Amino acid sequence: MGxxxxxxxxxxxxxxxxGAAGGSGMALGSLLGGVLTQAFGWPAIFFVNVPLAAVGVVAALMLIPVDHEDRGAxxxxxxxxxxxxxxxxxxASACTSRSPRALPWPASALPYSA
Known part of the structure; x- marks a missing residue:
């Protein structure tokens, strides 16, 4: 954007x-996410992003100008x-693994380790 x-x-x-769009999206997303989960259950949060993403793609294609600058191969x-x-x-895989052997530190250093 710069x-x-x-x-x-x-x-x-x-x-x-x-900035205003991001801040209001954060606040409204939290509030409307609660309403959505109360009305339709938690799996509904996965379906709300599909129409929003479609609107975003269409808006980007219409509003963002095409860059015709040649940048070479x-x-x-x-x-x-x-x-x-x-x-x-x-x-990342070591930190999310449930196996103590995958960790680069002793498993006893982690809380709730098996």
Whole structure:
């Protein structure tokens, strides 16, 4: 958004609208989520995102201008992305695993460990 709008009043307005939308979405989402779960049960929270995402995609396609700038040939960098992904995946899987053998520290250091 910082590059889409001109510096000054136009960009400041865009960021303020973005912030207001995020804040009101957080507050209304919490309130309406409670109403939704009370009326239809907790599985209903998964269905509310489908129409909202569809509206968001359509709005983005209509409102965001197409970037015609030529950036040259771009390729996916597998030699760099594979080790980076593995480095992030290992700690996350170790922390969420229920097996004490997967942890890089003693299982006794964790509360409620088996």
């Amino acid at each position: 590059t889409l709008f001109a510096e000054g009043r136009e960009r400041n307005r865009a960021f303020s609208i973005w 771009r390729r996916f960098d597998v030699p760099s992305s594979a080790p980076t992904s593995a480095a992030g995946w290992r700690p």
